Amino acid sequence: MPTPVVMPQMGESIAEGTIVRWIKKVGESVERDEPLFEISTDKVDAEIPSPAAGVLTDIKVKEGETVAVNSVVAEIGQADEVRESSVAAGEPGPAAGATQQPDGQSTAAPTPADKTVAAITSEQPSDNGRQRSSPLVRRIAKEHNVDIAQIAGSGIGGRVTKHDILGYIERGGERLPQTARTPAGGEPEKAQPARAARPVQVRPTGADRIEKLSVMRKKIAEHMVLSQRTSAHVHSVFHVNFSTIEKLREQKRAEYEQAGVKLTYMAFIARVVVEALHRHPILNASIDGENVVYKKDINLGIAVALDDGLIVPVIRNADEKNVLGLSRAIADVAERARAKRLNPDEVHGGTFTITNPGPFGAQFGMPIINQPQVAILGVGTIEKRPVVIDDAIAIRTMAYLTLGYDHRLVDGAVADEFMADVKQHLECFDANNC
Numbered sequence: 001m002p003t004p005v006v007m008p009q010m011g012e013s014i015a016e017g018t019i020v021r022w023i024k025k026v027g028e029s030v031e032r033d034e035p036l037f038e039i040s041t042d043k044v045d046a047e048i049p050s051p052a053a054g055v056l057t058d059i060k061v062k063e064g065e066t067v068a069v070n071s072v073v074a075e076i077g078q079a080d081e082v083r084e085s086s087v088a089a090g091e092p093g094p095a096a097g098a099t100q101q102p103d104g105q106s107t108a109a110p111t112p113a114d115k116t117v118a119a120i121t122s123e124q125p126s127d128n129g130r131q132r133s134s135p136l137v138r139r140i141a142k143e144h145n146v147d148i149a150q151i152a153g154s155g156i157g158g159r160v161t162k163h164d165i166l167g168y169i170e171r172g173g174e175r176l177p178q179t180a181r182t183p184a185g186g187e188p189e190k191a192q193p194a195r196a197a198r199p200v201q202v203r204p205t206g207a208d209r210i211e212k213l214s215v216m217r218k219k220i221a222e223h224m225v226l227s228q229r230t231s232a233h234v235h236s237v238f239h240v241n242f243s244t245i246e247k248l249r250e251q252k253r254a255e256y257e258q259a260g261v262k263l264t265y266m267a268f269i270a271r272v273v274v275e276a277l278h279r280h281p282i283l284n285a286s287i288d289g290e291n292v293v294y295k296k297d298i299n300l301g302i303a304v305a306l307d308d309g310l311i312v313p314v315i316r317n318a319d320e321k322n323v324l325g326l327s328r329a330i331a332d333v334a335e336r337a338r339a340k341r342l343n344p345d346e347v348h349g350g351t352f353t354i355t356n357p358g359p360f361g362a363q364f365g366m367p368i369i370n371q372p373q374v375a376i377l378g379v380g381t382i383e384k385r386p387v388v389i390d391d392a393i394a395i396r397t398m399a400y401l402t403l404g405y406d407h408r409l410v411d412g413a414v415a416d417e418f419m420a421d422v423k424q425h426l427e428c429f430d431a432n433n434c
Helices: 112-123 135-143 162-170 215-230 243-258 265-279 323-338 412-427
Strands: 003-006 016-022 035-040 045-049 054-059 066-068 072-077 233-241 285-288 291-294 300-302 304-306 309-311 352-355 375-379 383-389 392-406
Touching: 035 072, 035 215, 135 162, 135 215, 162 215, 215 309, 233 412, 243 265, 243 392, 243 412, 265 300, 265 323, 265 352, 265 375, 265 412, 300 323, 304 323, 375 412, 392 412
Parallel strands: 300 352, 352 375
Antiparallel strands: 003 072, 016 035, 016 066, 035 045, 054 072, 233 392, 285 291, 304 309, 375 392, 383 392
């Protein structure tokens, strides 16, 4: 009997996933746990392993299609069970099990995938007749005073997705009425719905090359636009002396290499940041409506650049690791992120993020906050520069660190106190050098 292959649950808040690429084709043999197909969700891109050994006998979902979690997307069986009508073959005509209607039209019989989608759809709460949506979509709707019932959902079962609601807001969709203000001695003023600027339409010429946005690129775009709309972004930039860290790296380089780890500046920065978050817990918090949630754990997100985008794997309980442990953890998640081997739990639940464009030569940047966090640290290039020390010009290893923070919760003084703390402990990492 064939073994069904289902769309996995890639995180507790994920309801659907997009199949980006089939690594195996119908009729090809596959080993258990061998990569079978690649998916993309709001949280992660990942290669999904085969649940069993055998032959890929049927592919039910094409590349580029989005289906609900737990939907059957393929089957693993024996060579003699290969279905010629598989979606991957792209053959025209009605699928197996189709029924003929009186008007001459054929209707496909429900497949296991259809039944699964229907079951999942029927289990979704209807919010008393309103459109189905995720908690994230409902939060966006609340923040922008949007009635979800007015939005046509493009997700499974008419589900309103982030793309739907952001597009609706971008097009200037009607907001819910605000509380009317009553001028002194006058009639209440009618609340006017806010109107978002319409996106500029680009008219390509014949010489232009046009490509569709990748699934990851679209998710990044949605997340960045959402963050800009949600948080009041402010940035502080500090110039930090890394000469002490540089000396420590030279002293301990051989020791760390023997342990199989390359000692980088990032490990020192991460260690200092997690210690500073203990002393400044508001930078490790988040906003939930009218409440501030102070996170007990420090789960450090490390932004990793990929060929076609960016991903932020999370090092959980980073404050429990020393420099060696952080070095190993950072190298591990970065390597597996580039190889698309991250687990779903490793890309959500972060409480603070560090992004490092410095290796590309950037002096500093103004990073966008990774929602629902309230701060992000950007690391500029670390290099020798002339600086003034004791009224004399000296050469020191320097870098700019930028803190992007949400001014709804974090005041400038609080942010600068945090950065001054980080600067001091980086410059005096070894107390004997201060």
